[in-house]
Amino acid sequence: MAMAAAATSASFALAKLLSSPKIKQPISLLAPHKKTNSIFSSSASFTPFPLKFHHSKPLNFSTTGAPKISATISSGDKLPDATLSYFDSSDELKTVSVSELTTNKKAILFAVPGAFTPTCSQKHLPGFVEKAGELKAKGMDTIACISVNDAFVMKAWKKDLNIGDEVLLLSDGNGDFTKAIGCELDLSDKPIGLGVRSRRYAMYVEDGVVKILNLEEGGAFNVSSAEDMLKAL
């Protein structure tokens, strides 16, 4: 029943957007690749310069077409596909799709509002690193942490917390996946300058379908810990 409701509200939201006269600039929260709030309507957009990283061929993150406006994901939904990035052990910039991570697999995906932020660094991520062994013993193939931070920052964060292979740290750099599952957290109006991030959550995904979803309000840390996931599995 929840799935039908979610689908209905998703299509309502979509219908509403499509029926509005000027969809050229959707509301800033859902606008692609923008982290600022809408008062900065300056339209100066530089064409992307070829920025040469040491390691990689140019990676293309652009999604086709307009941004997807999504109702928040719920248990029973199939995860939308998206591209996440990370640096591998030889410092190569790599991408992985959500479908590669989850098809025919049992995966724990959890998200944090920000790398290097207190709760994320001191509790949420370490909790999963600590419990990784137990989670894998329960049949998990993948444990991945997602954040709307770039892959360089995720790599530095991983190093800072001395994390090995137990948990993958994946960058949702443009927030595409986060927006596709309707879990964005708009922190743009805070003076701290965090832009649009992800709400904190932890989910158990089986063959691409969300089986358990523990989604927090904003950055709270009540239901999305590793312990919570272990109990629920």
Next chain:
Amino acid sequence: MAPIAVGDSIPDGTLAYFDEQDQLQSVSIHSLAAGKKVILFAVPGAFTPTCSMKHVPGFIDRADELKSKGVDEILCISVNDPFVMKAWAKTYPDNKHVKFLADGSASYTKALGLELDLSEKGLGTRSRRFALLVEDLKVKVANVEAGGEFTVSSAEVILKAL
């Protein structure tokens, strides 16, 4: 916004940083720069190779020389949040003078007209690499890189201009 140029006055804006007591502070650019000689340099991203291994160290290493030539402040800006800037600054334990300031929502970068769309790289909107020499809010030198290069925006180049 057209890119800032020599002769312009720099706009005011608020940037964030964590102080020595780990308290989040925000600071207005004008309060740091009015009546002073400051260098404002920017990098596309904290923890990225060129920024971390060349651009920032250049300013850290030359900071004493720059100060001896009358520079009051050396400010490093990036479109990153202050948590990330704090973690990045910590990787430079020998740094004495460079202040790491977060332009998390790119608002100041946009006010300078120096934003760079790196969405295709999964980086969103960032800052172009640049170094400005600003005297009492007036831009005296504006060395802005065309793309991701690292040529005119280094500490050496600014030093020669002083």
